[in-house]
Amino acid sequence: MALDLARWQFAIVTVFHFFFVPMTIGLAFLVAVMQTLALVRKDETWDRLTRFFGRIFLISLAVGVVTGIVLEFEFGLNWSAFSIFVGNIFGAPLAIEGLLAFFLESTFIGLWIFGRERLSPRLHLATIWLVSIGTILSAFFILAANAWMQHPVGYTVEGGQAVLTNFWAVLANSTLWASFVHTVVAALATGGALVLGISVWRAHRAPDELERNAFRRATAFASALVLVAVVLVAVTGDLQARLMDIQQPMKMAAAEALYNTQNGASFSLLTIGNLSGQPVFQIRVPHLLSLIADLSWNGQVVGINQMQATETAKYGAGNYAPVLWLTYWSFRAMIGAGVLMIGVSAWGVWLWWRKRLAASRWFRRAALAGIVLPIIANASGWIFTEAGRQPWIVYGLMETTKGVSTIGAGDVALTTAAFVVVYSTLAVLAVVLVLRAARHPFDEIGEPPDDTDPTPAPGLVY
């Protein structure tokens, strides 16, 4: 009971945090690019766009930061045995993340928010780039920790603890690099999709030419960026799939709910009925799974039953298959949302190229709906990769059931319920505030700050 609750709690606090993390990484980068364009081209339009999207970025950042604090302690709270087992290795990237990334991000965001009038334009621009670098470094180190759970390297097990033997191996982990690039480009797509959706809508509603042109420019910029980013997401996702096929074949089989080893395995787009191998209805693409897993037409994909036998022989009796409906559908949600994103952004680029951005009502709707697509893809991607590793918490080394704290179910239930309430409130507030910021009058942005002050004291922002 306490174990299930701890699982639910971890899933809730991580996935919720991860709604905001890619958004923040993406928007930090986009806002930094916008501010660079403003400065280099001495362009007031980009300057206003920087401030406009900067406000939205800060809302996302605020929620990301406070929910991130929880995660720093969540391992000790609910996964104490896991923490003790992995701390030697897992703790190091976490501590380094704090020292290298969080300090950078949090210190320079204060300088960026409050420093507009106090720093030179170049220095002020540098602060947002340092924030962006901080968010990306943070992704690297937390994924270093996670990649080690997916594919442990550079360790031995001594006295009931995993002990680090080669820190470079942990940082050079192939799983880390694939997931790092995948996550960062997905984050760019997430921030880009938000900028795209809002810009298309604002350009349409613009009261004057100045605002319309500004948001058209942002639309074109965001469409191009999202298109490039999502294509890179697909390429790196494919790299990850091949690593997964080698490192965690069970996860690959579970992604497809493939029961028995197959050569030239087909890929099912969707299944109606159950996943037990006798579906009511399926749409299948021949050979695609073999291509994904192995990059060859007739490549072999190992089935769940065969992996179950292999892992039983290796680790002893037990059930080594994850929850199949979850892996199967989260994998499809991720890929489906990604494919739709490519469609929306390619459409935007095409309309821009044909100078017809203004005309298309359907593109407007698609771009607005497109805001949620990367969010769905990000969440289902994480759910897939974490749920697909089950029953392991550290692949091949520790099962999730062995990693939990010795906390009474009542306490875990209480804290989980409280997190649900608090996080739901935060979600509602964040959405309301982002919607409000998205409607902010464009001509009010970028007005000179209150200069009635006789002395230029630090400004009031909050």
Next chain:
Amino acid sequence: MATYTGLSALWFSLIGLLWAGYFFLEGFDFGVGMVSPLVSRDDTDRRLCMNAVGPVWDGNEVWLLVAGGATFAAFPLWYGLLFQGAYLALFVVLLALIARGVSFEFRAKFDDPRWRRVWDVANFAGSLVAALIWGVAFTNFVHGLPLSSAGYTGGLIGLLNPLALVGGLATLAVFAFHGSVFLSLKTSGGLMERAQRVARVAGGAAVLLLAATVVGVAAGGRPWHTLAGALPGGIPLVLGVIAVVELAAATLLVIRGRDGAAFFCTGGAILLAMGAIFGSMWPAVLPASNGAALALTVGAAASHPYTLEVMTVVAAIFTPLVLLYQGWTYWVFRRRLQRPAAVAAQAPGASGG
């Protein structure tokens, strides 16, 4: 197993420094949040209070995250057993930090008195509750908790013993004092004068409560002090007493209007108190009140030397850099906040980002 090694001693000290830095920095953030309702006459005053720590609070909080991460990496057993043991207490701190964390960003977003009231309360209550619980927690750590091999299992009720509550109130008073002195330094006019008045009262309360905590802890048994390598009990006690004396000096300095010197003393008192706490816990990371053998020692909790070496190299390279740029932030925002001449009720937040 030896109670400690050189590297594990280094990391124990570094974690102590991270906590000390955290309480020094976020101590005044918490304090400003706590005294804001006492010193503010109107919405502009409340805004001034929030903006006094606005550019720095987020960076200050990272000290806590790094302390957490460093504990995880350097002492996995400490991290695992501590947070599992102090489960509900830490959970309440996290909720408090969430509430006050978002209050900064959210408050100015709607020009509506009820909305602002909600975030003023969140900032106040978040600061107060976090300060109180941190104080309760550290008083328990330094006094020792009844431990078993599974760590502390006495729950939240066991943590809320009378001595720990006095320690919690002491922490609250010290931070309120530290924060009101900080506010005196960062504001001007009537707000500054009111912050100075509150500082005098908070200073008196902080002296009395911290003195009571020091006496209470000194009267305890501290069986882990018999472990090999423990400091003579007099050393942490002297540090604690100097911390109290510094608070008394700070109170006198505030009365004489020397806010800068007073801030130096309140900050010094916090650092010394943390030195006393970690000095007294040593060589245990989880001191046990029920027998020296039950304490979790620095040596037993520490990671493998290789992990500690890697972490030492990373810390040696990047800590000076962090101190440099974080210090620079304080330099950039060193000026006192001025009350806007014509109260700029128009679109607060419009100048940001």
